[in-house]
Amino acid sequence: MRRLHPILIVIVMGMVASDSGHAAIVLNATLTNAQENPPVVPTTSTGAARPASFGTGLFTLNDSLTAMSFTATIFNIDVTGAQTPDQNDDLSVAHIHASPTVTLLTNGPVVWGFFGAPFNDNMPNDFSMTPFTTGVGGVFSGKWDAPEGNNTTLSAQLDNILTGRSYINFHTTQFGGGEIRGALVPEPSTLAMLAAAAVTLLGFRRRQAR
Numbered sequence: 001m002r003r004l005h006p007i008l009i010v011i012v013m014g015m016v017a018s019d020s021g022h023a024a025i026v027l028n029a030t031l032t033n034a035q036e037n038p039p040v041v042p043t044t045s046t047g048a049a050r051p052a053s054f055g056t057g058l059f060t061l062n063d064s065l066t067a068m069s070f071t072a073t074i075f076n077i078d079v080t081g082a083q084t085p086d087q088n089d090d091l092s093v094a095h096i097h098a099s100p101t102v103t104l105l106t107n108g109p110v111v112w113g114f115f116g117a118p119f120n121d122n123m124p125n126d127f128s129m130t131p132f133t134t135g136v137g138g139v140f141s142g143k144w145d146a147p148e149g150n151n152t153t154l155s156a157q158l159d160n161i162l163t164g165r166s167y168i169n170f171h172t173t174q175f176g177g178g179e180i181r182g183a184l185v186p187e188p189s190t191l192a193m194l195a196a197a198a199v200t201l202l203g204f205r206r207r208q209a210r
Contacts, residue, residue, distance in 0.1 A: 013139050017158075027161070029057035029168050029182030031074065036105050036169075036178050042076070044086045051076045055137075057168050061073070061161075066146040068154060071139065074170055075178060079138035080131050081103070088174035092116055094140065095150075096165035098157045104183065108165070110150045111157050114142045116171075118150045122129070127193070162186065 032054050033040045042050045054072035060069070078089045093116030099108030114121045121127040127142040144154050160166045161184055172179040 004159060006025065018064035024095070025104075025162070026187045027059040027061075027184045028187055029059070029184050030078050031055035031072075031168065031170065031180040031182035033180055035104070035167075035181040035183070037105060037181075038177070040175050040179055042179065043088065043186070045088045045174075049090060049137075050086070051171075053077045053132070053170075055180055055182070055183060057184075059184055065158060067152070068143070068144045070143070070168075071141045072168060073137070074180065075135070075137040075141045077172060078136055079129060079171060083131065083136045087178075088172065090173045092173055094168070094170045094178065096144070098160040098162060100164040100165060102160065105179075109159075110153050112144050112149055112154075115140065120144075120148045120150050122148055126207065141151045158192065159182070 005181050012080075033042060033052055039088075042053055053074065053076040055072055055077075057070060057072040059068055059070045062069075072094075076089065077085075077091050078084050079091045081090050093113065095101065095110040095113045095115075095118075097108040098111045099106075102108040106163050110118065110121045114127060115129065121142040121144070123143065125147045126145070127140075129138055129140050131138040146154055148154070149156070164183060164185060167183045169178040169181045171177065
């Protein structure tokens with residue numbers, strides 16, 4: 001997929017800002033073991049099968065594209081280290097990864113960490129993690145603000161985020177490279193907005209070429 005042209009980013013910002021003051025850029029993620037590269041099959045420390053882990057994520061970019069809030073719910077990963085007696089399913093770290101070369105079959109570097117190291121959700125009161133009261137898993141929420149990032153910034157990663165070259169990844173004791181992963185995918189209304197912006201950009205380029 002081609003890189004998002006900087007002018008397209010500006011167009012999108014204008015469209016979002018005019019949408020009744022509400023953020024319109026929303027992305028979703030469905031996290032599974034199969035999306036890891038390579039795919040993983042969770043087991044206990046004795047080699048017995050354990051339930052497949054999975055999750056969902058919702059991401060919202062604000063009107064000015066200076067912050068991205070998220071909520072992710074994960075299942076069958078021990079988020080406290082005390083939800084199950086086995087250590088294999090213990091959550092170790094969690095991040096957003098991105099790169100111009102990321103695809104469904106390739107991995108990318110950490111661009112923003114929100115659990116464990118690196119921890120980049122540094123603005124006060126942004127991050128929270130709520131373990132399930134029954135069952136295994138929990139709910140995570142946070143906000144990637146403009147100054148934050150793992151040797152990068154949100155602004156620098158917008159192209160990757162809006163064009164399917166980013167993913168959220170939860171890592172465990174058993175799978176240090178990641179146990180569940182999900183690509184950040186714009187929801188249909190956001191895709192329609194980006195398509196409209198692309199048409200506007202095409203018209204702009206044609207006028208420039210005359």
